[in-house]
Amino acid sequence: MPELPEVETMRRGVLGVIGAAILDAHPATCSYRPIAVYPAPRLFAQRAVGRRIVAVDRVGKRVVLRLDSNDAVIFEPRMTGLVLIANPPNQEHLRFRLQLSGDVADLWYWDRRGLGSVRLLSPDEFQNALGPHKLGPDALAITAGELQARLQYRRTPIKPALLDQRIIAGVGNLYASELLHRAKMHPARSCDSLSRAAWRRVHAALQEVLEEAIRYEGSTLSDGTYRNALNEAGGFQNHHRVYDREGQTCRTCQRTAILRIVQAQRATFYCPRCQKAS
DNA sequence: CATATGTCCTGAGAGC
DNA sequence: TGCTCTCAGGACATAT
Numbered sequence: 001m002p003e004l005p006e007v008e009t010m011r012r013g014v015l016g017v018i019g020a021a022i023l024d025a026h027p028a029t030c031s032y033r034p035i036a037v038y039p040a041p042r043l044f045a046q047r048a049v050g051r052r053i054v055a056v057d058r059v060g061k062r063v064v065l066r067l068d069s070n071d072a073v074i075f076e077p078r079m080t081g082l083v084l085i086a087n088p089p090n091q092e093h094l095r096f097r098l099q100l101s102g103d104v105a106d107l108w109y110w111d112r113r114g115l116g117s118v119r120l121l122s123p124d125e126f127q128n129a130l131g132p133h134k135l136g137p138d139a140l141a142i143t144a145g146e147l148q149a150r151l152q153y154r155r156t157p158i159k160p161a162l163l164d165q166r167i168i169a170g171v172g173n174l175y176a177s178e179l180l181h182r183a184k185m186h187p188a189r190s191c192d193s194l195s196r197a198a199w200r201r202v203h204a205a206l207q208e209v210l211e212e213a214i215r216y217e218g219s220t221l222s223d224g225t226y227r228n229a230l231n232e233a234g235g236f237q238n239h240h241r242v243y244d245r246e247g248q249t250c251r252t253c254q255r256t257a258i259l260r261i262v263q264a265q266r267a268t269f270y271c272p273r274c275q276k277a278s
Numbered sequence: 279c280a281t282a283t284g285t286c287c288t289g290a291g292a293g294c
Numbered sequence: 295t296g297c298t299c300t301c302a303g304g305a306c307a308t309a310t
Binding site for chain 1: 280281282283284286287288289290
């Protein structure tokens with residue numbers, strides 16, 4: 001489940017494509033149901049071929065190639081997507097290929113479950129699909145005040161609220177649990193019960209955990225799906241304090257077993273001693 | 279508007 | 295051992 005740290009790692013891994021021109025753009029032959037490609041492949045290629053890549057950005061949990069035509073190519077990995085410049089984990093889940101000019105390796109989109117997408121959007125389309133009414137401020141750029149202002153009157157539990165991309169972009173299920181543990185905040189605490197000091201704690205923990213996870217190049221869970229652009233595993237899974245650690249001892253208090261609960265149909269992990277309910 | 283639920287997809291792992 | 299079943303969760307559609 002690539003979240004902000006994993007997608008940022010993918011982005012950094014493909015910065016070498018900046019300056020290259022797109023020679024061809026097409027779905028990979030794949031026996032599975034095709035992933036979403038927009039516009040349809042023929043038109044996609046028509047608009048992409050011959051254009052030069054001028055920047056590689058991240059927008060929430062997506063990798064974005066900016067083209068000299070002002071169009072953008074958006075890779076959205078969702079659960080199991082990868083943006084690669086070498087050695088895919090296997091051939092059968094390769095979904096899309098961008099052939100590039102010069103010495104630059106081709107850019108591949110690989111996706112085991114195929115829930116992700118590859119899109120080419122005009123500036124208008126980009127605004128409609130990924131503009132500020134669809135996505136909140138980036139999790140690495142948001143201030144403590146903005147975070148508080150956007151959530152403080154909600155009556156929902158804080159953990160699922162942090163997953164709402166219109167509020168804040170980039171946080172997913174894994175890092176929501178991790179950041180709340182660092183903030184010593186119970187995941188079921190109602191947003192409208194948090195003090196200003198508590199919001200500052202949550203904000204500081206958010207920055208901390210994302211920056212640390214980026215340093216370790218993201219989390220590769222036991223299914224091994226997530227890889228960086230060179231098909232290497234991340235390292236942050238070894239530093240998780242709660243995620244996927246049900247029944248194991250809390251690394252902070254050294255005495256309490258981590259609990260797993262379900263909120264909004266998603267698994268939440270927390271330490272009942274370090275993250276008090278009130 | 280806010281909030282809740284169902285859906286897509288594949289493969290790992292559980293249970294019998 | 296081999297089969298069937300559940301589950302993982304990002305984003306979006308639809309319902310309340």
